[in-house]
Amino acid sequence: MVRPYEIMLVLKPDLEEEAVNALLERFSGIVTGEGGTIDNVDRWGKRRTAYELKGFTEGFYVVIDFQAEPATAGELERIVKLSDEVIRHLLVRRDN
Numbered sequence: 001m002v003r004p005y006e007i008m009l010v011l012k013p014d015l016e017e018e019a020v021n022a023l024l025e026r027f028s029g030i031v032t033g034e035g036g037t038i039d040n041v042d043r044w045g046k047r048r049t050a051y052e053l054k055g056f057t058e059g060f061y062v063v064i065d066f067q068a069e070p071a072t073a074g075e076l077e078r079i080v081k082l083s084d085e086v087i088r089h090l091l092v093r094r095d096n
Contacts, residue, residue, distance in 0.1 A: 001069070001070075002036070002067050002068060002069060003067065003068070003069075003070060003073075003093055004039075004065070004066075004067050004093065004094040004095075005065075005066055005067070005068060005073050005091060005092065005093050005094060006063060006064070006065050006066075006091075006092050006093075006094050007027075007063070007064050007066070007076065007077075007080070007089060007090065007091045007092075008061070008062070008063050008089065008090045009027075009061070009062045009063075009064070009080065009086055009088075009089050010049070010053065010059035010060070010061055010086070010087045010088040010089070011023065011059060011060040011061075011062065011085050011086055011087065012056065012059065012060070012085050012086075012087060013046055013056055013058040013059050013060055015060060015085060019085065020060060020062075023083065023085055023086075024041060024062060024064070026079075027064065027076060027079070027080065028041070028064070028066075030072070030075060030076050030079055031066045031068050031072060031076060034068060034069065034071075034072040034075070035068075035069070035072070036066055036067055036068030036069065036072050037066060037067050037068075038064065038065075038066045039065040039066055039067060040063075040064070040065040041062065041063075041064050041065075042062070042063040042064075042065075043060075043061075043062050044060075044061035044062065044063065045060065045061065046058055046059070046060050046061075047059065047060075047061050053087045053088050054087050054088075056087055059087050059088070065094070073091060073093075076091070077089070077091045
């Protein structure tokens with residue numbers, strides 16, 4: 001059953017624009033490759049964090065709204081956890 005999800009990513013602030021694009025393309029590909037759809041990619045840009053995260057005081061914030069099977073959302077989260085470029089993430093299921 002396809003469900004709506006939202007994942008917020010805090011990426012390392014020193015990443016180049018091409019690296020950010022490639023990373024987001026990779027994450028989007030995981031969702032679409034499994035039959036899901038990307039509803040929206042909202043780039044907030046570089047922001048200060050409330051406290052230090054893995055030695056960084058700022059991060060590049062991105063919110064991705066997507067629809068996918070629960071297994072696909074789990075796989076996306078697994079890949080995000082393994083990515084060195086991601087400082088912090090939060091995956092939540094949205095209400096309809």
